[in-house]
Amino acid sequence: MSNEAILDIHNQQEHLHDAHADHSGHTEHKQHFINKYIFSMDHKIISKQFLITAMFWAVVGGLMSVFFRIQLGFPEDTFVILQKFLGDWAHGGKMDPEIYYGLVTIHGTVLVFFVLTGGLSGTFSNMLIPLQIGARDMASPFLNMLSYWIFAISSVIMFASLFIATGPASGGWTTYPPLSALKEASMGSGLGVDLWLVSMALFIVSSLLGSLNYIVTILNMRTKGMSMNRMPLTVWSFLFTAIVGVLSFPVLVSAVVLLIFDRHAGTSFFLSEIFIAGKALPNVGGSAILYQHLFWFLGHPEVYIIILPTMGIVSEILSVHSRKPIFGYVAMIISMIGITFLSFLVWAHHMFVSGMSPFVGSVFTLLTLLIAIPSSVKVFNWLTTIWRGNIKFTPAMMFAIGFVSVFISGGLTGLHVGNSSLDVHLHDTYFVIAHFHLVMGVAAFFGMFAGVYHWFPKMYGRQMNNTLAYIHFFVSFIGAYVIFWPMHYEGMAGMPRRYYEYTNWESFKQFGEINQVISIAAIIVFFAQLVFLLNFFVSIWKGKKVTTLNPWQATTLEWTTPIKPEHGNWEGDIPEVHRWAYDYKDNGEGGDFIPQTVPLKESEKDSGH
Amino acid sequence: MSGLLLVVLVVLTYIILFQIARSSEIIAQIQGEEAYDKKRNKYLSYSMIALMVVLFVGAYYCHKYLMPLMLPVAASNHGVEYDWLFNVTTILTLIVFFITHVMLFVFAYIYRRKENKIPFHFAHNNKLEIIWTTVPALTLAILIALGLKTWFTMTSDAPKGAMRIEIVGKQFNWITRYPGGDGVLGKRYYTNINEKDNILGLDWEDSKTHDDIVIPNGELHLVKDKPVELIIGSRDVVHDVGLPHFRMKMDAVPGITSRMWFTPTITTEEMKAITGNPDFVYEIACDQMCGKGHYSMRGVVIVETQKEYDAWLRKQKSYYSQRSVATNIENQSTNENPSSSKLSMNLKK
Numbered sequence: 001m002s003n004e005a006i007l008d009i010h011n012q013q014e015h016l017h018d019a020h021a022d023h024s025g026h027t028e029h030k031q032h033f034i035n036k037y038i039f040s041m042d043h044k045i046i047s048k049q050f051l052i053t054a055m056f057w058a059v060v061g062g063l064m065s066v067f068f069r070i071q072l073g074f075p076e077d078t079f080v081i082l083q084k085f086l087g088d089w090a091h092g093g094k095m096d097p098e099i100y101y102g103l104v105t106i107h108g109t110v111l112v113f114f115v116l117t118g119g120l121s122g123t124f125s126n127m128l129i130p131l132q133i134g135a136r137d138m139a140s141p142f143l144n145m146l147s148y149w150i151f152a153i154s155s156v157i158m159f160a161s162l163f164i165a166t167g168p169a170s171g172g173w174t175t176y177p178p179l180s181a182l183k184e185a186s187m188g189s190g191l192g193v194d195l196w197l198v199s200m201a202l203f204i205v206s207s208l209l210g211s212l213n214y215i216v217t218i219l220n221m222r223t224k225g226m227s228m229n230r231m232p233l234t235v236w237s238f239l240f241t242a243i244v245g246v247l248s249f250p251v252l253v254s255a256v257v258l259l260i261f262d263r264h265a266g267t268s269f270f271l272s273e274i275f276i277a278g279k280a281l282p283n284v285g286g287s288a289i290l291y292q293h294l295f296w297f298l299g300h301p302e303v304y305i306i307i308l309p310t311m312g313i314v315s316e317i318l319s320v321h322s323r324k325p326i327f328g329y330v331a332m333i334i335s336m337i338g339i340t341f342l343s344f345l346v347w348a349h350h351m352f353v354s355g356m357s358p359f360v361g362s363v364f365t366l367l368t369l370l371i372a373i374p375s376s377v378k379v380f381n382w383l384t385t386i387w388r389g390n391i392k393f394t395p396a397m398m399f400a401i402g403f404v405s406v407f408i409s410g411g412l413t414g415l416h417v418g419n420s421s422l423d424v425h426l427h428d429t430y431f432v433i434a435h436f437h438l439v440m441g442v443a444a445f446f447g448m449f450a451g452v453y454h455w456f457p458k459m460y461g462r463q464m465n466n467t468l469a470y471i472h473f474f475v476s477f478i479g480a481y482v483i484f485w486p487m488h489y490e491g492m493a494g495m496p497r498r499y500y501e502y503t504n505w506e507s508f509k510q511f512g513e514i515n516q517v518i519s520i521a522a523i524i525v526f527f528a529q530l531v532f533l534l535n536f537f538v539s540i541w542k543g544k545k546v547t548t549l550n551p552w553q554a555t556t557l558e559w560t561t562p563i564k565p566e567h568g569n570w571e572g573d574i575p576e577v578h579r580w581a582y583d584y585k586d587n588g589e590g591g592d593f594i595p596q597t598v599p600l601k602e603s604e605k606d607s608g609h
Numbered sequence: 610m611s612g613l614l615l616v617v618l619v620v621l622t623y624i625i626l627f628q629i630a631r632s633s634e635i636i637a638q639i640q641g642e643e644a645y646d647k648k649r650n651k652y653l654s655y656s657m658i659a660l661m662v663v664l665f666v667g668a669y670y671c672h673k674y675l676m677p678l679m680l681p682v683a684a685s686n687h688g689v690e691y692d693w694l695f696n697v698t699t700i701l702t703l704i705v706f707f708i709t710h711v712m713l714f715v716f717a718y719i720y721r722r723k724e725n726k727i728p729f730h731f732a733h734n735n736k737l738e739i740i741w742t743t744v745p746a747l748t749l750a751i752l753i754a755l756g757l758k759t760w761f762t763m764t765s766d767a768p769k770g771a772m773r774i775e776i777v778g779k780q781f782n783w784i785t786r787y788p789g790g791d792g793v794l795g796k797r798y799y800t801n802i803n804e805k806d807n808i809l810g811l812d813w814e815d816s817k818t819h820d821d822i823v824i825p826n827g828e829l830h831l832v833k834d835k836p837v838e839l840i841i842g843s844r845d846v847v848h849d850v851g852l853p854h855f856r857m858k859m860d861a862v863p864g865i866t867s868r869m870w871f872t873p874t875i876t877t878e879e880m881k882a883i884t885g886n887p888d889f890v891y892e893i894a895c896d897q898m899c900g901k902g903h904y905s906m907r908g909v910v911i912v913e914t915q916k917e918y919d920a921w922l923r924k925q926k927s928y929y930s931q932r933s934v935a936t937n938i939e940n941q942s943t944n945e946n947p948s949s950s951k952l953s954m955n956l957k958k
Contacts, residue, residue: 080611080612081612084612096901097901097902097903097904098901101898101900101901101903170901171898171900172898176846176847176897176898177846178845178846178847178863179846179847179898179899179900182845182846185780185845185846185900186900186901187901271863271864272863272864272865273798273799273863273864274799274844274845274846274863274864275779275799275800275802275810275844275845276780276844276845276846278804280799280800280802284864285864286864287864287865288847288862288863288864288865289862289865322720322728323728324728324729324730324731325730325731325732326732327731327732327733327734328732328733328734328737328738329732329733330733331733331738353849353858353859353860353896354860354862354867355841355859355860355862355865355867358760358761358764361760361764362757362760362761365753365756365757365760366753366757369749369752369753369756370749372745372749373742373745373746373749376741376745377738377741377742377745379709380737380741381738383709383712383713383716384731384737386713386716386717386720387712387716387720387729387731388720388728388729388731389716389720389728389729390720390722390723390726390727390728391654391717391720391721391722392650392722393649393650393653393654393717393721398653401657401713401714401717404713405664405710405713408705408706408709408710408713409706412702412705412706413702415698415701415702415749415752416695416698416699416702419694419698419752419753419756420756420757420760421690421691421694421756421757421759421760421763422691422694422695422698422756424687424691424763424856424857424858425688425691425695425853425856425857425858427849427858427896428849428851428858428896428897429896465630465631465633465634466633466649467629467630467633467634468626468627468630470653471626471630474656477660478660478663481664481667482667485667485668485671486671486675489671489672489675489676489678489679492679492680492695493678493679493680493853494680494851494853494854494856494894496851496894496895496896498898498903498904499903499904500903500904501904502904504905504907505892505894505907506888506889506890506892507680507853507854507892507894508894510678511678514674514675514678527619530623531623531626534623534627535630538627544634582732584728584730585730586727586730592727592728
């Protein structure tokens with residue numbers, strides 16, 4: 001079936017739906033509150049549901065980092081607040097090592113999966129794909145709704161695991177067996193890991209439903225004239241993200257299922273020759289390293305699932321606010337294809353010191369460092385995009401510039417940790433913490449903030465407060481560097497990650513002071529994020545109203561919809577597209593951009609590529 | 610009470626911030642949105658330069674403050690190679706960091722919005738794309754080549770005549786085993802383990818175990834300038850033998866034997882002189898999350914001269930001789946898994 005035919009059918013359905021709505025009048029509209037805001041099938045509402053759930057998780061995960069940074073910065077002191085939040089796990093105001101590990105584990109899990117995967121893709125793919133390609137909704141609005149609600153159930157289960165007597169999973173976000181497989185090995189490996197595994201399995205289902213929907217929507221539901229090479233880079237990046245997710249997440253399901261079997265069915269997939277709690281277990285012949293392969297086959301693509309959408313968002317924002325086309329549109333797409341492809345071939349660089357064959361290690365070193373090529377192409381393209389531009393420093397633009405900075409800083413140290421012979425010393429030290437927090441943690445958050453500030457007018461028809469946004473940016477940007485820059489040095493000194501305290505170590509105790517500085521900065525940055533939340537929620541109701549359709553003077557289709565679009569997005573027909581998404585140039589009438597909906601002039605060629 | 614005060618203080622701060630933000634909107638209305646926006650855009654462009662300066666100066670002071678706290682010179686042959694490669698990579702990345710950040714912030718500053726400026730329409734340029742594809746590719750090729758050279762040296766087979774010492778992790782300490790007079794580590798299997806007198810599960814039917822020396826507190830004695838191959842194992846969960854001073858690391862995985870070799874080049878005593886720290890000690894840090902005592906899973910490495918090592922070794926009794934005859938017989942008769950010795954891994958190569 002051709003794209004046009006699908007579109008026609010879709011339009012007819014929409015018209016029927018509209019006609020029906022006209023007849024049914026106002027009373028029924030009220031009855032539909034649950035359908036409209038809770039079990040909604042409107043991609044815009046679903047995206048907001050994802051965003052607000054992610055905000056809840058970001059606060060929980062961030063608060064956890066505040067707690068364990070308190071422990072790391074001030075290992076000798078006691079804090080009443082810890083007892084208030086953690087109860088008996090922090091008796092007398094000093095947390096137990098077991099809850100410390102629980103906090104570290106859940107912090108990693110929820111930020112990687114729930115905030116930066118569910119929250120990021122869930123928000124922006126849902127929001128922008130239909131709006132930017134010119135579709136009335138997702139290919140399957142029902143699956144889309146299901147995707148959110150399965151995510152919500154998975155969230156509830158993960159949150160519940162924080163309140164059980166034996167505490168949440170505490171073996172690190174990677175949950176390596178045998179530690180995570182044996183309840184004798186750690187307190188959190190009891191019910192905590194079971195809930196963790198069930199929650200993750202549901203999360204993966206949710207992610208797959210979402211991703212399949214995104215792919216099908218992008219491939220089939222583009223409006224007339226919206227050929228693939230006219231799509232904004234945001235949509236391209238969501239497409240690649242979804243492809244990576246569909247191909248890698250199922251492998252994590254297999255790891256999760258096998259681990260559940262090992263825990264409860266007496267199998268030995270990951271267990272072999274273990275003597276624990278005074279007795280030798282019968283399990284022989286399994287391999288703990290097998291789990292690591294399965295985990296990282298998702299785990300590594302996962303970081304690209306996190307960073308790719310923000311690359312798209314940042315490309316779009318840098319271009320709009322510099323009033324210039326994105327530089328090297330085709331190169332940007334090719335480099336994303338490169339990253340997508342390579343992301344499946346580098347997982348074992350997390351396992352250089354696992355006892356894996358050194359030859360395998362050398363292959364993975366080669367493939368890993370290759371990823372630096374598409375990444376540097378993207379960085380130079382972004383720099384050239386702002387070069388000779390006409391830059392307006394909106395909050396979104398500030399965060400986009402911040403993104404490029406932390407992406408460079410964090411990305412460069414990838415050359416250290418990706419090189420097996422350097423990883424031998426740096427593996428599992430604070431150097432790695434600094435590397436991945438900058439390149440995929442802070443960078444992804446900056447990309448997400450940029451996106452929220454940029455598309456907030458489309459989401460709620462209002463503007464966020466700029467002053468609060470700039471305060472948020474400056475504290476976050478400087479704070480992120482104060483937190484993570486010194487960690488490189490701690491890692492160079494071999495300071496291991498996931499330690500509860502360092503006071504007994506002759507080699508690491510000299511970092512006590514700098515750990516305090518880092519902790520204080522982390523707490524300040526956490527409170528700065530609350531400024532963002534305050535700004536977000538107050539602006540939904542009190543923000544300055546948007547009065548023009550296109551506040552950023554952007555070319556893309558989402559700005560041709562009404563200020564507050566209803567379900568279906570466009571009131572009349574879906575607009576037709578005549579040019580690519582980056583025609584920021586003199587329009588001959590004093591303007592500096594030409595929307596995608598404006599037909600090409602006779603003398604004009606479809607520009608850019 | 611102080612908690613409540615703190616909460617009040619935080620809430621007040623947010624309210625003040627919020628009021629400032631609201632008033633800025635009002636000021637904007639008074640001054641006229643456009644004029645206000647223009648002024649703010651100018652200040653924000655200055656902030657780009659300020660951020661760059663803060664970043665560079667901050668990085669400099671961070672370096673100055675933290676460098677004295679770094680590890681002393683590498684104490685192994687591989688460590689020296691590691692340090693060299695690390696420095697090459699770091700200098701290279703710092704140059705790139707510096708150049709790209711100057712470009713980012715200076716471009717942002719220079720090309721701030723000005724009225725009636727038509728930005729340069731510049732959508733693509735194949736020559737530029739080729740330059741910044743090939744230059745990183747070539748640089749990376751060099752780094753990969755250097756890295757793999759070091760990698761293959763590190764992971765090559767241990768030289769003939771290397772000492773062979775076993776180190777086994779358990780929650781939450783290390784156990785080391787030395788081969789004794791015959792120079793061979795006897796067989797062991799996990800079902801033989803008992804906490805009382807066979808913590809490694811040595812197979813007493815294998816006579817090569819009889820002279821093996823087991824150190825329960827994980828002290829690792831090495832000889833200066835003599836290559837050592839560590840035979841690494843774990844009793845329960847995944848651990849990791851981390852040797853920061855030697856720049857080496859290898860996981861200890863239950864059911865799998867991993868290996869790593871290096872040559873220590875500086876004795877503990879010499880290192881005390883080098884660092885000027887009389888308490889200096891080489892430490893073994895567990896580098897793989899292993900449970901609640903992970904942070905305290907510490908071992909000690911003592912690098913000494915051959916003479917000191919021999920003197921130390923002479924003082925050690927074999928593990929076999931330390932067990933009583935009575936428990937020996939009892940254990941053998943109640944051994945639930947008589948076939949275990951067949952399954953045992955032979956640690957002799």
